Amino acid sequence: MTRYLIPLVLFIGLVVFLAIGLGRDPHEVPSPLINKPAPAFRLAQLKEPSKTFSPEEMRGKVWLLNVWASWCISCRDEHPLLLEYARSGAVPIYGLNYRDKREDALSWLGELGDPYVLSASDLDARVGMDYGVYGAPESYLIDRNGVIRFKQIGPITPDVWEKQILPLARELNKGTQ
Amino acid sequence: MLREPLKVVALLTVLVGCIALNVVAKDAQPLADDPQLEERVMAVSRELRCLVCQNETLADSRADLAVDLRNQIREQMKAGKSDKEVVEFVTARYGDFVLYRPPIRPSTYLLWFGPFVLLLGALVFLFRYVRRRRELILETALTPTERRRAEDLLRSDSKRETA
Numbered sequence: 001m002t003r004y005l006i007p008l009v010l011f012i013g014l015v016v017f018l019a020i021g022l023g024r025d026p027h028e029v030p031s032p033l034i035n036k037p038a039p040a041f042r043l044a045q046l047k048e049p050s051k052t053f054s055p056e057e058m059r060g061k062v063w064l065l066n067v068w069a070s071w072c073i074s075c076r077d078e079h080p081l082l083l084e085y086a087r088s089g090a091v092p093i094y095g096l097n098y099r100d101k102r103e104d105a106l107s108w109l110g111e112l113g114d115p116y117v118l119s120a121s122d123l124d125a126r127v128g129m130d131y132g133v134y135g136a137p138e139s140y141l142i143d144r145n146g147v148i149r150f151k152q153i154g155p156i157t158p159d160v161w162e163k164q165i166l167p168l169a170r171e172l173n174k175g176t177q
Numbered sequence: 178m179l180r181e182p183l184k185v186v187a188l189l190t191v192l193v194g195c196i197a198l199n200v201v202a203k204d205a206q207p208l209a210d211d212p213q214l215e216e217r218v219m220a221v222s223r224e225l226r227c228l229v230c231q232n233e234t235l236a237d238s239r240a241d242l243a244v245d246l247r248n249q250i251r252e253q254m255k256a257g258k259s260d261k262e263v264v265e266f267v268t269a270r271y272g273d274f275v276l277y278r279p280p281i282r283p284s285t286y287l288l289w290f291g292p293f294v295l296l297l298g299a300l301v302f303l304f305r306y307v308r309r310r311r312e313l314i315l316e317t318a319l320t321p322t323e324r325r326r327a328e329d330l331l332r333s334d335s336k337r338e339t340a
Contacts, residue, residue, distance in 0.1 A: 029228065029274045032272040129249065130270060131270070134242055
């Protein structure tokens, strides 16, 4: 009996490993930036290019940095959710307009609505490189001390928002460091 | 007959289109003035994975991100950074996953040494299996009845051959 059981068990084990392997998204690469300070930058704001934005200004707040672009199709999918979450006021959402054209970005926001407190223009993608962005949309939850605590690669889903981002943001907001 | 001018128009359109496209087409990336530096840039890029199209090296990829990263690598090398420092710059942002040769550290021990552990396990299994089989084939003397039967069989065989 065991003679037949051993190959069967081995085979089932192999199938389980393959199933896990297929279920994982190879595009989700663990970011080395988790629990590291968010890279500093100072960029012109998208809507008012005469003003700038820097993460330094966000010290003491828990906030979400969302990397987006008008050419990015998944951003369009994510957009209605961001509008809803922005309205809820749970976490302020700031945009990083990545590798985009200013006019395109502005008309995109005009057409679909603007969930962002403001967006910073990363037109030449230099800041994106510092943040390890390789596919928009990507979102970073940054704590009061300017440390990246969570990164979502690809669009935020209701599941990710409710089970990961919101609870973590609440917890980060609680502690007064 | 009527078609003839149409053809000319079509041909002209294609021609003008080609010229226009030629103008629109992006210029090739300016090579560094220093071929030695360019060689270094490409050598490092070949060791790094392009994250947009994960099965391509940074050297082969034409994705915008890869082009930017190559430019970044070139800039840093011009500024006098060593190959190692440049690779550290990229891994600090994109993680060890970009390295085609993963570093040896506790999280990659299984990756590096796993095959050897498997090989060792297989050898131990094979050794034990062979030994067990050898133990099964013990030479025991034949009993008298067995001997007689064997002789009978041999005799009948040789008879058949001579017949």
